[in-house]
Amino acid sequence: MTYNNPNKQIDNVVFDVEGVRVFYSGFMALREVYLKIPEKQIIAFIGPSGCGKSTLLRCFNRMNDLIPGAAVDGRLNYRNRNIYDPKVNSVKLRRQVGMVFQRPNPFPKSIYENIAFAPRTNGYKGNLDELVEQSLRRAAIWDEVKDKLKSKGTALSGGQQQRLCIARAIAMKPDVLLMDEPCSALDPISTRQVEELCLELKEQYTIIMVTHNMQQASRIADWTAFFNTDIDEHGKRQGKLVEFSPTEDIFSSPTTKEAAEYISGRFG
Amino acid sequence: MATAFSDDSQEFTPNIERRESIGKIFEYIFLLGLLLGLFILALLLFDIGKDGLARFLTPGFLTETPSRFPDKGGILPAIVSSVSLGVIVILVAVPIGVGAALYLEEYAPKAWWTDIIEINISNLAGVPSIVYGLLGLGVFNYLLGFGPALISGALTLSLLSLPVIIVTSREAIRSVPDSLRHASYGLGITKWQTVSNHVLPYAIPGILTGVIISVSRAIGDAASLIVVGAVSFLTFNPGLFQRFMALPIQIYSYITRPEPGFSNAAAATIIALLAVILVLNGIAIYIRQRFSAIH
Numbered sequence: 027m028t029y030n031n032p033n034k035q036i037d038n039v040v041f042d043v044e045g046v047r048v049f050y051s052g053f054m055a056l057r058e059v060y061l062k063i064p065e066k067q068i069i070a071f072i073g074p075s076g077c078g079k080s081t082l083l084r085c086f087n088r089m090n091d092l093i094p095g096a097a098v099d100g101r102l103n104y105r106n107r108n109i110y111d112p113k114v115n116s117v118k119l120r121r122q123v124g125m126v127f128q129r130p131n132p133f134p135k136s137i138y139e140n141i142a143f144a145p146r147t148n149g150y151k152g153n154l155d156e157l158v159e160q161s162l163r164r165a166a167i168w169d170e171v172k173d174k175l176k177s178k179g180t181a182l183s184g185g186q187q188q189r190l191c192i193a194r195a196i197a198m199k200p201d202v203l204l205m206d207e208p209c210s211a212l213d214p215i216s217t218r219q220v221e222e223l224c225l226e227l228k229e230q231y232t233i234i235m236v237t238h239n240m241q242q243a244s245r246i247a248d249w250t251a252f253f254n255t256d257i258d259e260h261g262k263r264q265g266k267l268v269e270f271s272p273t274e275d276i277f278s279s280p281t282t283k284e285a286a287e288y289i290s291g292r293f294g
Numbered sequence: 295m296a297t298a299f300s301d302d303s304q305e306f307t308p309n310i311e312r313r314e315s316i317g318k319i320f321e322y323i324f325l326l327g328l329l330l331g332l333f334i335l336a337l338l339l340f341d342i343g344k345d346g347l348a349r350f351l352t353p354g355f356l357t358e359t360p361s362r363f364p365d366k367g368g369i370l371p372a373i374v375s376s377v378s379l380g381v382i383v384i385l386v387a388v389p390i391g392v393g394a395a396l397y398l399e400e401y402a403p404k405a406w407w408t409d410i411i412e413i414n415i416s417n418l419a420g421v422p423s424i425v426y427g428l429l430g431l432g433v434f435n436y437l438l439g440f441g442p443a444l445i446s447g448a449l450t451l452s453l454l455s456l457p458v459i460i461v462t463s464r465e466a467i468r469s470v471p472d473s474l475r476h477a478s479y480g481l482g483i484t485k486w487q488t489v490s491n492h493v494l495p496y497a498i499p500g501i502l503t504g505v506i507i508s509v510s511r512a513i514g515d516a517a518s519l520i521v522v523g524a525v526s527f528l529t530f531n532p533g534l535f536q537r538f539m540a541l542p543i544q545i546y547s548y549i550t551r552p553e554p555g556f557s558n559a560a561a562a563t564i565i566a567l568l569a570v571i572l573v574l575n576g577i578a579i580y581i582r583q584r585f586s587a588i589h
Contacts, residue, residue, distance in 0.1 A: 092476060094404050121482030131473040133492060143491070144481035191477070198481055 038065035040202060040232045041086060046100035048081050048090060054258075056081050057266040058100065061251065068228050070243035070273070071236045073253030073288070078265020079236045080128070082253075083204050086234065087123040088116045104202075121148060124200035128207045130187035132179035132194070137162075137171050140179040140190055141197045148198070157197055164226070165193035166219035185212045192220065196227065203227065205235040209242065221246050240289065243273060250276045252285045342568075346561025355562060359529045364548070364555030369563055371528040372544035375444065376570055378532070379540060380513050382448035383455055388505055390452075391459030395501075398460075399467040400489055412464070419457035423511075426454040427521030435522060442523025444538035450522050451515065455508035462507070466500025467493060498585040506578045510571050516542035541567040 041063035048056040056078035063069055071079035081090070088109060090096040101108050109119055133140050141158045150157065158175070162168040167189040171182070179190055188211055195203060205224075209217040224233050224246055237243055243250050251270040255263045269276060269285045280286045301308055349355060354368050361367030402408050430450025440446045470493050478488040524539050526547035532538040541563060548560035 087480065089476065089480065092472075092479060117479075117482055117484050119482075120480055124482075125480040127473065127476065127480070129473065131471075131477040133474065133477065134496065144483060147483060147487060147491075194477075194481065 036062050036064040039063065040065045040105060042101075042103040042106075043082075043085075044101040044103070046082070046085060046098060046102050048078070048085065049097040049099075050093070051095035053262065054264055057256070057264055059267045061267060061270055063232065063234060064249065065232050066228055066230070067248040068224055068233045068235065068246050069249045069251065070247035071234065071251050071253060072238075072240055072243050073265075073268075074255060076263055076265065077253035077255045078267075079251075079253045080206050081265060082267075083206055083234060083236050086202065086204055087120050087125055089120075089125065091116060121198060122201040123204060124195040124198055124202070125204045126188070126192050126195050126206065126208045128210065130184060130191050130211065132182070132187050132190050134178060134180050136176045137179050137182075137190060138175040141194050144194070144198050161193040161197040162190075164196060164223060165189045166216070166223060167193060185216045188212055189216065189220070192223070196231075200231065202232045202234065205233065207236050207238060210238065217242075240277075244277050247273045249273060252276060252280075252282075252288060254284050254288070342561050342564050344561075345558055346563075346565050349558040350562035350565045356566065360527060360544075364551070364553065364559045369541070369544055369566060371531055372539050372541045372563070373566060373570070374531040375524075375528070375538045376513055376541040376567070378444060379448050379451055379538075380509060380570070380574060382445075383451045383509055383512050384505070386449065386452040387455040387459055387508065391456050391504075392463045392501055394456075394460045395463035395467055396489065396494075399464050400485070400493065412461075415457050415460050419461055421457075422517070423454055423515045424517040424521060426450055427518030429453065430518065430522045440535065442537060443535045444532050445534045446522050447519050447524055447538055447540070450518050451512040454515065454518060455512045458508040458511070459501075459504050462504025463497070463501045466497040466504070469500060470496045495585060499582045502578050502582040502585075506575050509574060509578075513540075513571055513574070514542055514567065516540070516546055519543060541570065 039062045041061070043059050043061040043063075045058045045060060046056075047054055047058050059082060071083060073079050084090045084093075085098055085102055086104070086109075090098055098110060100110075102110055104119065104123070107114065109116075133143065135143070138158055141161050142154050145157055146154060159168060159172075162171060167186060170186060171177075171190075179187065182190060188208060192205075192208065209220055212220065221242065224235070227233060228248075235243075235247070249270065250273045252268045253265055254268045255265055258264050269280060269282045271281065276285060277289055280289060301310075349365070352365075356368055356373065357370055358368030359370055360372075398408060398411065427450060430446055430453065434440050434446035434449050435442055474492055474496065475488055478492050479485075483491075519540050520543065523537075524543050525537050526539065526543055528537065528539045530536075545560050545563045545567065548556045548563060
């Protein structure tokens with residue numbers, strides 16, 4: 027059940043989450059989620075640790091498939107096609123639904139190759155050099171690396187590596203960009219630059235971002251989903267979606283008590 | 295007010311000097327171990343060199359075929375045999391071994407039976423080489439009909455090398471961080487492209503270490519080759535389907551002769567064997583350095 031503000035309906039739905047649950051080795055880690063993700067908006071997932079926000083994020087590009095023991099049930103429609111249908115090719119899905127991970131993971135290759143590898147492998151028809159420069163510019167890192175494109179991506183600082191990973195993801199020109207706490211390792215200036223990038227990108231892409239930083243969500247997100255944890259009958263923690271509303275509504279007048287408590291800082 | 299670096303404290307009895315001197319003792323014990331190992335190695339090399347260097351350096355030792363006389367002729371057929379065996383072992387055992395490791399690590403589901411396979415392969419790495427010789431005799435000489443030829447010896451040595459290559463390659467592939475794989479998959483890259491472009495290059499240094507260890511062991515092995523029918527006297531450079539020999543067997547045949555001069559020839563052959571192993575290792579280490587630059 028989602029607590030949508032009835033005055034603001036969602037026109038174009040990119041993802042329609044219908045009763046998705048996630049299990050790790052038989053244990054239900056995320057309770058049923060019903061959620062509609064609107065197109066070309068920034069959606070923030072907020073909540074305390076262990077509430078399932080990253081778990082749900084990883085469902086959108088089927089990265090949970092790579093975790094041994096993880097199982098997903100329910101329907102998750104991406105533009106009206108259930109991505110958990112066995113006939114769906116997850117490689118094709120991930121070309122369109124890109125991801126930036128919580129810890130930077132650049133390839134141990136040159137900066138140029140980090141950006142160019144995936145587009146080239148996917149048969150990019152344009153000029154690769156231009157694509158690399160454009161992606162690095164948009165990720166606010168071009169000036170710092172333009173003279174050392176041949177040097178290794180892993181030799182950059184943590185914040186630079188993360189911006190490199192963002193550049194790498196947007197070089198594939200995905201339809202949706204999933205970001206798992208992308209700024210947690212960045213300094214305030216880089217964070218600001220990444221946030222501005224997201225605001226630019228939402229004109230073309232849908233962005234779903236997990237963040238621990240409520241101020242960040244209130245700064246840039248159009249919609250915010252609040253997740254929380256619950257203790258089940260055996261004393262184990264499970265995650266659940268509590269409220270999903272336009273950002274200004276959830277921060278000024280949240281519909282649920284749990285959201286209100288979290289936002290006012292009483293826990294989490 | 296506290297004094298800097300003092301041992302007086304209400305809550306702790308630090309005894310830092312005493313703990314450090316215990317550590318120093320261990321440091322010296324370890325150093326002793328290293329020196330002992332190096333000393334024994336140096337003694338060995340000195341002993342070999344004293345006996346064999348002169349004979350090794352006589353012209354023709356490396357280029358001529360053997361004669362009845364220990365101070366005439368050379369060991370060329372043995373060198374050619376050993377190098378051929380080594381090359382074939384690398385060409386056969388490395389693709390099969392690395393392929394098996396890749397399958398077990400990247401493609402096979404994590405089930406109880408993959409663990410059983412892994413335990414069995416690890417055990418095979420410890421089986422004495424003569425047992426592989428018996429296996430090779432049955433399969434290559436008789437079943438496949440190759441007889442006591444170079445190819446039988448080479449395939450037997452390949453079987454011998456396979457378990458170690460599989461186990462060390464699997465370790466190397468396992469040590470590739472998952473974050474690297476996830477980064478690749480997240481970009482819409484297929485499994486094989488992820489493995490070939492990211493996982494394998496990262497794992498190559500570890501894989502090569504396993505290859506170096508196994509191939510060195512294979513080139514130095516005599517027992518399995520004797521069972522498969524290597525001869526101890528050969529006057530020609532063997533082709534794939536001809537009778538063959540190897541440097542360890544040459545050493546063995548010289549050592550068993552009591553006449554003076556043969557012990558020098560044996561020592562000289564040992565130098566040749568060490569040189570072949572050194573060259574092969576050197577090539578593998580060079581390749582490993584090139585790929586290590588990746589991380």
